[in-house]
Amino acid sequence: MAEAAEQRNRVTGSEAKRLKREVLGIPDQRKHQQRGTRPLTSRAKEPGTQQRVYRYRFYPTEPQAEQLLQTFGACRWVYNEGLALRVKAWEEHRVSLGFAETSRALTGWRHARKTSWLQDVSSTVLQQSLRHLDSAFSRFFKGAAKYPKPKRKHRSRDSATYVRTGFRWHQNPERPGTGLIALAKQTEPLDVHWSRPLPAGVTPVRLTVTRDRAGRFFLHCLVEERITPLPTAFVPGSDAPEGRRDRFGTGFPGHPR
Numbered sequence: 001m002a003e004a005a006e007q008r009n010r011v012t013g014s015e016a017k018r019l020k021r022e023v024l025g026i027p028d029q030r031k032h033q034q035r036g037t038r039p040l041t042s043r044a045k046e047p048g049t050q051q052r053v054y055r056y057r058f059y060p061t062e063p064q065a066e067q068l069l070q071t072f073g074a075c076r077w078v079y080n081e082g083l084a085l086r087v088k089a090w091e092e093h094r095v096s097l098g099f100a101e102t103s104r105a106l107t108g109w110r111h112a113r114k115t116s117w118l119q120d121v122s123s124t125v126l127q128q129s130l131r132h133l134d135s136a137f138s139r140f141f142k143g144a145a146k147y148p149k150p151k152r153k154h155r156s157r158d159s160a161t162y163v164r165t166g167f168r169w170h171q172n173p174e175r176p177g178t179g180l181i182a183l184a185k186q187t188e189p190l191d192v193h194w195s196r197p198l199p200a201g202v203t204p205v206r207l208t209v210t211r212d213r214a215g216r217f218f219l220h221c222l223v224e225e226r227i228t229p230l231p232t233a234f235v236p237g238s239d240a241p242e243g244r245r246d247r248f249g250t251g252f253p254g255h256p257r
Contacts, residue, residue, distance in 0.1 A: 009094050010094050010095070010096060011093060011094045011095050016095050019089075019093050019095050020089075020095065020097075020101060023093065024085065024088070024089055024093070024095070024097075024105075025105065025108060026085075026097075026101050026104050026105050026108075027104050027107070027108060029100070029104065048226055049224040049225060049226050050224070050225060050226075050227050051205075051222060051223070051224055052222075052223060052225060052227075053220050053221065053222050053223075054196070054198055054220070054221045054223065055218055055219070055220050055221075056192050056193055056194060056195060056218065056219045056221070057192075057193050057195075057216060057217065057218055057219075058190045058191055058192040058193060058217050058218070058219050059191045059193070059217070060190065060191070060217055061188065061191075064186055064188065064190070065217070067120075067185060067186060068160070068209060068211070068217070069158075069211075070117075070120060070121060071121050071122075071125060071160045071185075071209075072158040072159070072160055072211065073153070074117075074118055074120075074121040074125075074126060075121075075125060075126060075128075075129040075159070075160050076129075076151045076153065076156065076158075077118075078106060078109070078118070078126045078129045078130060079129045079130070079132065079133050079150075079151050080150045080151055081105075081109065082102040082105070082106075082129075082130050082133050083133055083148055083150060084150075085097065085102060085105060086102065086133075086137070098134060099130055099131060099133075099134040102130045102133070102134075103127055103130055106118075106123070106126055106127065106130065110123065110126075120185065121185065122162070122166050122183075122184035122185050124162070124163055124165055124166040124184065125160050125161065125162055125166055125184065128160075128161040128162075128163060129160075129161075132161070133148060136148040157210060157211075157212075158210060158211040159208055159209065159210045159211075160208070160209050161206060161207070161208045161209075162183060162184065162206065162207040162208070162209070163206055164203075164204075164205065164206070166183065166184040166207075167181060167182065167183050167184060167204075167207050168180075168181070168182045168189075169181055169203055169204060170189075171201075171203075175194075175197065176197065176200035176201065177194075177196075177197025177198040177199060177200050177202075178192075178194040178197050178198070181204075181207070181219070183207075183209070190219065192219060198221060198223055199223060199225040202223045202224065202225055203223075204221040204222060204223050205222045205223060205224055206221075206222040207219060207220065207221055207222070208220040208222075
């Protein structure tokens with residue numbers, strides 16, 4: 001009942017747009033009327049493929065490590081600022097914000113004089129931090145998680161997510177499944193320890209860079225690959241598949257106790 005009453009008190013329409021623009025500092029959505037219409041492209045995985053994450057350790061150079069530390073801090077700051085903005089909008093003005101509004105606010109933060117240092121970090125990486133925030137709210141509204149909390153330095157894991165436009169991948173033709181990976185805002189490729197190759201001919205869909213408390217850097221590569229199912233194993237001397245129990249749960253059908 002309380003949640004229904006709060007939803008009835010939610011501000012919408014032109015008044016919500018005015019509050020977003022004049023009070024919360026969120027610019028209006030721009031309409032690109034001069035652009036030609038293009039069909040939307042879906043990012044759903046291809047039929048018959050499965051998503052799998054491959055984890056590797058890499059050894060950044062000193063400039064790369066400094067840039068990554070700055071990226072981790074910027075992602076944490078944007079996450080916390082987006083959280084504070086959404087909390088303020090609802091508690092003080094009963095205005096609901098989503099990813100689109102926080103993304104437009106991010107544009108203003110990047111161009112503001114006090115926070116112009118955000119321009120040293122890829123905008124796509126910072127947008128992914130806001131997507132993580134939006135996912136945290138979605139899980140909360142579904143009752144699957146607690147209310148999102150601010151991230152704290154030295155307590156939250158250092159991480160940054162790069163979508164396909166945020167990195168460059170060049171596969172080594174002599175060693176398929178390995179190659180060179182260069183992140184946005186960096187000129188040199190990462191020194192990745194390829195403990196095992198990626199699926200040959202597959203381009204990573206998303207990369208996540210993390211650093212643990214020991215200062216080690218890891219690269220998590222999300223790929224879409226076709227996994228061949230294993231053949232069915234049968235019980236020796238029977239045509240019953242392994243793992244199948246009888247109704248008593250004491251053995252396989254037809255198998256003596």
